[in-house]
Amino acid sequence: MIDLLRAVGRLFIVFLSHVGRLSVFAATALSHAVRPPFYPRLILRATIEIGYYSLPVVGLTAIFSGMVLALQSYTGFARFSAEGAVATVVVLSMTRELGPVLAGLMVAGRIGASMAAEIGTMRVTEQIDALQTLSTDPFKYLIAPRLLAGLLMLPLLVLVADVIGVFGGYLVAVYKLGFNPATYISRTWEYLEALDVISGLTKAAVFGFLISLMGCYHGYHSKGGAQGVGAATTNSVVSAAILILIFNYVITALYFGK
Amino acid sequence: MSHMPANRPPKIQLTDVHKAFGPKVVLDGIDLTVGRGESVVVIGGSGTGKSVMLKCVLGLLTPERGSILVDGKEVVGMRSRERTQVMQKFGMLFQGGALFDSLKVWENVAFGLIQGRKMPREQAHEIAVDKLSQVGLAPSAGDLWPSELSGGMQKRVSLARAIATNPEIIFFDEPTTGLDPIMADVINDLIVKCVKELGATALSITHDMASARKIADRIAMLYKGKLIWIGPADEIDRSGNPFVDQFIHGRAEGPIKMELRA
Numbered sequence: 196m197i198d199l200l201r202a203v204g205r206l207f208i209v210f211l212s213h214v215g216r217l218s219v220f221a222a223t224a225l226s227h228a229v230r231p232p233f234y235p236r237l238i239l240r241a242t243i244e245i246g247y248y249s250l251p252v253v254g255l256t257a258i259f260s261g262m263v264l265a266l267q268s269y270t271g272f273a274r275f276s277a278e279g280a281v282a283t284v285v286v287l288s289m290t291r292e293l294g295p296v297l298a299g300l301m302v303a304g305r306i307g308a309s310m311a312a313e314i315g316t317m318r319v320t321e322q323i324d325a326l327q328t329l330s331t332d333p334f335k336y337l338i339a340p341r342l343l344a345g346l347l348m349l350p351l352l353v354l355v356a357d358v359i360g361v362f363g364g365y366l367v368a369v370y371k372l373g374f375n376p377a378t379y380i381s382r383t384w385e386y387l388e389a390l391d392v393i394s395g396l397t398k399a400a401v402f403g404f405l406i407s408l409m410g411c412y413h414g415y416h417s418k419g420g421a422q423g424v425g426a427a428t429t430n431s432v433v434s435a436a437i438l439i440l441i442f443n444y445v446i447t448a449l450y451f452g453k
Numbered sequence: 454m455s456h457m458p459a460n461r462p463p464k465i466q467l468t469d470v471h472k473a474f475g476p477k478v479v480l481d482g483i484d485l486t487v488g489r490g491e492s493v494v495v496i497g498g499s500g501t502g503k504s505v506m507l508k509c510v511l512g513l514l515t516p517e518r519g520s521i522l523v524d525g526k527e528v529v530g531m532r533s534r535e536r537t538q539v540m541q542k543f544g545m546l547f548q549g550g551a552l553f554d555s556l557k558v559w560e561n562v563a564f565g566l567i568q569g570r571k572m573p574r575e576q577a578h579e580i581a582v583d584k585l586s587q588v589g590l591a592p593s594a595g596d597l598w599p600s601e602l603s604g605g606m607q608k609r610v611s612l613a614r615a616i617a618t619n620p621e622i623i624f625f626d627e628p629t630t631g632l633d634p635i636m637a638d639v640i641n642d643l644i645v646k647c648v649k650e651l652g653a654t655a656l657s658i659t660h661d662m663a664s665a666r667k668i669a670d671r672i673a674m675l676y677k678g679k680l681i682w683i684g685p686a687d688e689i690d691r692s693g694n695p696f697v698d699q700f701i702h703g704r705a706e707g708p709i710k711m712e713l714r715a
């Protein structure tokens with residue numbers, strides 16, 4: 196019994212020390228992100244990497260999610276003759292939940308992993324040490340641009356995902372389920388509120404920040420050789436995915452809890 | 454240089470520096486002074502902590518105890534912004550090269566000029582090409598990626614990067630390892646030139662005794678976490694220290710037992 200308590204206590208302390216280190220890391224990175232020198236070239240590069248190159252995968256995820264939403268809610272709601280709600284269900288689910296969460300998870304797999312691998316390789320080959328000896332702060336040069344790009348690009352990606360997802364729902368509703376196009380579109384707009392979209396974009400910004408933070412944090416602290424970099428890559432994706440799901444609940448509760 | 458204090462402090466001064474990794478003690482009380490414009494070479498067996506010593510001075514590792522002064526200023530525990538300033542004085546050749554693989558060769562060499570000194574890219578490019586030629590590389594090599602170079606070429610690019618900003622203090626971690634004997638001598642001459650003509654202060658690590666004799670004013674030997682012998686380069690053959698004798702003659706027999714199973 197005592198042993199069990201001791202083990203739990205030890206785990207809790209390890210957990211707290213991780214949270215502490217991560218918070219310090221995030222605060223340091225943020226403080227560097229708002230103080231010069233800035234590296235516009237690098238911010239641009241990270242922006243293109245996260246925003247532009249993630250478009251195909253996020254777009255594909257969104258269109259099929261929208262399509263399956265329409266199909267599922269139609270067959271479900273047909274049981275109590277509420278087929279008219281399909282458009283509303285699609286648009287609310289996409290903007291509030293599926294857009295940000297699915298885009299977040301897909302980008303975590305794509306970007307979080309590549310950031311951790313890139314920065315981790317730089318760590319184990321002493322390139323980060325070399326940066327420091329060349330009077331360049333790695334937090335400013337490597338981490339701040341990625342955090343900014345994540346924070347700014349994910350909301351844009353999610354906005355695109357929202358539109359594509361709704362369009363996917365529209366395609367299925369109109370061409371497969373025989374809805375009237377004009378009615379479907381007006382139904383889509385009817386119950387949609389600004390808050391639905393805004394809450395989704397808030398989530399996206401937080402997720403984008405978390406994805407970059409996890410990628411940079413695990414990469415920056417990777418140890419050993421190729422194996423260490425591999426572990427950092429896995430950890431960054433897993434921890435980003437878990438954090439996305441936790442924060443998704445927290446933000447939903449903050450917006451719609453009452 | 455209008456005002457010069459009467460007693461100028463040494464360029465680098467290490468006092469009682471200790472560094473351990475967990476239970477493994479690597480540096481166990483290092484005292485070393487490097488004067489202005491002096492070239493000191495540190496020799497010692499593989500894994501004795503030579504690279505760790507340089508990294509402590511550069512602030513890449515933090516010693517548990519002891520003081521490190523650069524131009525009379527304590528650098529242990531210095532804040533990152535101040536450290537960035539102090540780093541402007543340094544050039545460092547890493548043992549493994551540590552070239553940025555996301556940048557072209559010339560951008561690597563020019564990195565300290567463009568990022569550290571805010572020099573325009575065209576001007577930095579010219580200097581980079583000039584430094585590349587000093588280490589025996591053609592301008593066309595500047596447009597390659599580091600991964601397209603041989604190991605020895607990477608080392609030379611790294612050397613060019615270390616001296617690109619004409620730093621006051623240059624650290625060379627095994628500058629001639631992996632080079633052919635002729636190129637090694639070219640690099641030795643280059644290091645001597647940096648010190649003699651440009652007035653830089655150099656702290657180098659090498660296993661190559663010919664190179665050590667050529668570039669060093671003084672030689673220090675690191676063994677079991679301590680500098681067991683420090684003296685002028687031309688006295689190394691008369692050190693009277695059995696450890697030093699064994700090392701410079703490369704004998705397997707002697708007081709230094711290789712810890713083959715450590």
Ligand SMILES: Nc1ncnc2c1ncn2[C@@H]1O[C@H](COP(=O)(O)OP(=O)(O)OP(=O)(O)O)[C@@H](O)[C@H]1O
Pocket residue numbers: 474479497498499500501502503504505506548
């Ligand atoms: N980051 C680190 N973590 C743990 N141990 C380390 C670390 N860096 C160095 N060491 C240990 O410190 C000791 C000294 O390493 P160092 O790289 O300074 O050796 P060296 O004298 O430069 O050897 P070589 O001539 O082979 O380059 C080694 O035993 C190494 O295992």
Ligand SMILES: [Mg+2]
Pocket residue numbers: 503504505548626
């Ligand atoms: Mg070494």
